[in-house]
Amino acid sequence: MESIRAEKVVKAFGETRALNGVSLEIHPGELFFLLGASGCGKSTLLRCIAGLETPNEGKIFFGDRDVTDLAPHKREAAMVFQSYALWPHLTVAKNISFGLEERKVPKDEIKRRVDEALEMVKMKGYGERSIDAMSGGQQQRVALARALVVRPKCLLLDEPLSNLDAQLRVEMRREIRRIVKEYGLTAVYVTHDQEEALAMADRMAILAGGVIEQLGAPEDIYRNPRSAYVAGFIGExxxxxxxxxxxxxxxxxxxxxxxxxxxxxxxxxxxxxxxxxxxxxxxxxxxxxxxxxxxxxxxxxxxxxxxxxxxxxxxxxxxxxxxxxxxxxxxxxxxxxxxxxxxxxxxxxx
Amino acid sequence: MKKGYAIGVMASVMVLFAIFFVYPAWTIVSEAFWKKGGGFTLSYVFAVFHDPVYLEGLWNAFLLGITSTMVTLMIAFPLALLGHKYDFAGKKILGVLVLVPLILPPFVGAVGVKEMLGVDGAWNALLIDLGWMDAAHPYDWLANGRFLGIVLMNALHLYPILYMNIAAALANLDPAMEQAAENLGCPPWRRFWKITFPLAMPGVFAGSSIVFIWAFTELGVPLVFDYARVAPVQVYDGIKDLGGNPLPYAIVAIMLAISAVVFAVSKLVIGRSPLGTAPRPKGRSNDVPLKGIRSYMVAGVFLLLFLVASIPHVGVIFLSCSNDWYQTVLPNTLTMRHFDEALGNSLVVPSIKNSLYYASVATVIDLILGLAIAWVVVRSKIRGRGLLDGLVMLPLAVPGLVMAFGYLALSQPGKPFAFLVGADGNPALLLIVAYAFRRLPYIVRSAVAGLQQSNPVLEEAARSLGSTPARSLRKIAIPLIGANLAAGAILAFAFAMLEVSDSLILAQQTEHYPITKAIYTLLSTLGNGEQLAAALGLWAMVFLSVAIMGAAIIGGKRGGLFKV
Structure with missing residues (x-):
């Protein structure tokens, strides 16, 4: 459990500024949402936190540690990708155990923790299956298990539910929130689905044009929008x-x-x-x-x-x-x- | 990826390229522009254009290139289209079989063709047996059709390159594009002209430019057909004694310029094509399963082509196990003795060992360099990576002959590359370097194609789970593109084994001969030299067919091989 802090983060791709001086602090153990229309910079901010992009300006802290220039693999920030990014050449269990093998966890413990993780996402007995044989919902859960099994300091989720059908999406919302809270993880969740954010978030930030429009608890933002953009974006x-x-x-x-x-x-x-x-x-x-x-x-x-x-x-x-x-x-x-x-x-x- | 690493890779590749590719190529080309006493001149180049013999040679080479490309295209395009459109009986096996012609160095195939179609060959013998030809006045098919014979040999050898390119381009088409046209009421024939054909153009141009340059600069086949009035042979004859006449160098410069123009034009056409930005297709292909007679008809087309393309191979096989094959349809008696004898010949066994050694070391170098280059080109964002991508493709545009003479000139005692030649004149290092740089494009292409097709998110996921860049490369990226790498490596290896120009020119002592030079030497040996050469050719064929089929099976589906 660790806090995440961004200080005046700027990230430009060529001429376009995806992030234009974003500052925010995410509390330890919080399920924090980054919300916005596509192109608002929310995914870029998440990738900066994960270390997959390096900000042009500004700093990112995990707790008191400056991680701005830290390589992604040293950050202990496990990410769940929108496309799941499951490796097709490895089985379900091998996908999940990957991070543990990287951490040189003993073999018997790996087996135990993989089984636990499979159970947690209700996929017990699927370990030896191939990724291609999994449905969208199952792949989503494998991706979640793969990120959680390493017990990361923070969990980063990039639109993890956008490829699922409506009913499964509602089900998975509760599951993800339960798991995050049960493990006491600091989690950053990117989505463009305001309903998802309202339903799950402890707090959320609404981004537009690379800056934060408003930051607060869901009910606060819904009740007290401070700009017309936010009022229109959250709810009708x-x-x-x-x-x-x-x-x-x-x-x-x-x-x-x-x-x-x-x-x-x-x-x-x-x-x-x-x-x-x-x-x-x-x-x-x-x-x-x-x-x-x-x-x-x-x-x-x-x-x-x-x-x-x-x-x-x-x-x-x-x-x-x-x-x-x-x-x-x-x-x-x-x-x-x-x-x-x-x-x-x-x-x-x- | 760390920027420093990318820049380091790029810088070292650029330096290696400058030393081992640009420098030797320039050494030869510059001979054409420097006067004996020093100073720049264009007079040699003009002299070539004023010399009717050289001019005819260039013109013939150009015609050979164009005609070979056209014939190759006429074979490859319909074939690729049939394979793309229909599912038919034995499609998988036939799809691999039609690649078989790649396994024989074309000049060895030419020997087989001579046996089959020569004055005293099997074809005339058959016609005489049937009473359709007067035995006293046999028709000399090859002498009268030498040009066409070379074109045919080139086409039969090279059509797989074009076929694979076009097939890959078609396979990369989103089936939805054709379905959308269909949905909007476009009938099949118009759909082909308006949608499929334009979208396949990058594949056509990519393959055609390779085929043209290959045929334009082909040395082995004209040599075997005794066709001296073609530029590569004139250059070969002219430069054999280094120094002296500067005109062959001028011819080389002209050939290089033509090759470069063809290559640049094809790059330009491909670069402009909208296909580059089109998303990769998702979902299944829309090939139509054929039933009954139509299925067998399409299969028959593939089979027929395979059989025709195998004529040279069959000729080589018969020759290799014939006691006496002269004016008869089939050899009178068969024998296995040439195989034994070939293995006992002082040229043969060392040459196989040498070729294996040269080709495998070159392939390993190519793998390492190719992967690093592809990594920088696809995954890094540093400036100049596009330049790097274009640079490593250049060896495809430079005739092997040019490079070979460049290396030869630079490896003379006292010259900068002399260190590459062993104390006893062992050209191993020189040949390895030459092979490696000539075949690098194949591995870079397949590695780039693989990396482009594999989602970078898969590597990012590993990074976010605590994997170092090196480990995510080893555990995720390389396994995912393993098939592409293996296919590229097998091709690079096979083509290194079949390499003609460098092998003929750089290997000077018999104990260092690679296979191709051994075959060429055996061909001109009196007695049963031809049979021995054929036997050695057959050994090489068996060996390479396994390699090529492996490459086709592993990487063929993914396409991307042979792409410019």
Whole structure:
């Protein structure tokens, strides 16, 4: 168990800067997520941590140790690759025992630990099979076992579930989290799947354009996004163009002719009356009720069983509304009134 | 990979290349441009163009190159296409059998062809027996068709190179590309012209350029056919006595320039092709299983080609075990005595030992150098790795003859390479170096192809599990590309065993002769020299067919062999 720290890491490939001064600290024993759209630099950061890329500038620390120039094989940071990178010329057991052989672990212990690892990923008895005979889910678990069996100081996972079908993915999420917590590993997990991150992460960092947009616990980021990008990337949101105004007690913004009370999450930003702002309202934060102040008509709906999605046309524009466990269904054209808690309305700079 | 290591490898390879490749090549070529008293001149080159005999020789060599390439292409392309498109009876075995012609040095094959098609050969004997030809006036097929005979020998020997190139290019095509065209309503014939053929062009050009340069500079076959009016033979005759006439050197310079242009053009065409960036195909090939008569017809095409290509081999086999084969369809009596006698001949046993020694040491050097070069080219990101990649391919563009004379000139007493020649004139080191640099491209190509096809993530995974770079190379990368390496090594070895130019020119004492020189010497020996040569050729054939089939089976599927 070790902390991982990145200090102002810059990595450029030719003209493009994949990482543009990234700093973060991952606590010991934490399951930390790097999240972002493709090309945001998240995989590059992970590969810098693994030592597979050397940063152009900045430093990387494991605990107090500067590992920036340390060769990958000396870092004890085992990685699970997106493509699994299982060696086709070795059996399942040989793949798993590879790292132990490199560490000159005695033969009988290798056998014991490989068996343990196979059991842990529920692959007991598959040791002598060839890699090609494994399904995608099995290969994923072999890759995980291969990384875990060496008892690494930290575990690095690069979109490990992206090649699996939806059901298996949900199952493996729980498995990976269980194993990471059981072994007390510091784990860094790269994904573009925000649901995966919300479901599994202790904390996460959202990257965009080679910099960290926001870093925090999943619920914090979901509740208090500090930029429109983050608000839109994590979960769904209504992102409205508004004009800031000061109320008597609270902040208010005008969305067209509609005034909405809300709050500012970015402490470094103090909007003035008349400033242009983005207003972020989660669809599930909007409620349909008789004393709502925002009026409109249902123009589209999607019924999803546990919830229903409506698009409501108001005088200022369109809003997406999600109702959970809907009791009353509205038809297209029905007039509805909407209300929202002040806490659920976020004013953002951009 | 550490940058320093990559730069070190590149620097040492560049230096080795400068010393053992550029320097000897330049030594010969520069003779063409330096006046006796010193000073640059182009007059020798112009003199060649004003000498009708030399001009005819160059023109003939060029024609031989072009015609051989065309004939080779006409054989290889349909064959590769059939193999790509269809699954037929005995496809695997036939696919390997058609590679067999590679196992015989073409000039030995030429001896066999002479026995079969000569005035007093088997073919005329058969025609006379059938009463289709007047025994008193036999037709001299070879004298009247000497040019075509050489073309045929070249084509029958070289088509496997082109076949493998085109087959590899076709195999690397994503089946989805053709399926997409099909899906969009493109009929098979148009699909071939619009999709398959353009995408196979890199393979065609890569193979054709090798075949052209090979045929253009071929020395052995014209020598055996007594075809003196062709540039390589003129050079051979002209330079045999070192010094003196500068015109042969000028011919060499011209041939080198033509080879280099052909090579550069083919590189350019390949470089422009979009195939280089296309993703490797995933999933299964889409070859159509043929049933019944059509399956056997396609198999028949392969078999027929194999049989035709085997004519020289059959000739050599018969010759090697004939007592007397003169004006008859088959030898009158068969004997095994030439094999025994060959093994007893003072030339034969040492020559086999010598060739084995020269070729295997050269192959080991090639393996080490080739792997290091491929590693730098594929896995490092240092500047100039593309240059390195192109540099190691150059030996394919330089005629063996040029290199051979370069080495010969530089290894004279007092010259820089004299240290490569042993005290008693033993050319072992010299030949090993010559073989190694000539055959290096094959190993580099196969190692590069292997590394490109194996995902670097597989090595990174080992690194992240605590493996040193050296160990991840040994335990992961080399086993994964082992098949490519083995295939490249076997080819390099086989071609080193068959090497003609260096072997004929650099080995001076009989006890140091390699196989090819021994065969050539036996051919001109009176008595049963030809039969002995054939017997030795047969030994070499058996030996090399095992090697080539091994290479084809190990590495053929993966393609990439012989690629420029």
């Amino acid at each position: 949101t209504n992102l409205l163009d508004g004009q800031f105004d000061h109320g008597f007690v609270d902040s208010i913004a005008k969305w067209g002719s509609i005034g909405i009370e809300g709050r500012v999450t970015d402490e470094s930003w103090q909007p003035l009356a008349g400033d242009k702002v983005k207003i972020s309202i989660r669809p599930e934060a909007l409620r349909i009720c008789d004393d709502g102040s925002i009026v409109g008509n249902v123009i589209e709906k999607v019924y999803l069983g546990q919830r229903i999605q409506y698009w409501v046309e108001t005088v200022s524009g369109r809003l997406q509304v999600v109702e959970l466990n809907p009791q009353r269904l509205y038809a297209l054209g029905d007039a509805v009134k909407l209300t929202v808690n002040r806490e659920d309305v976020i004013f953002l700079a951009k």
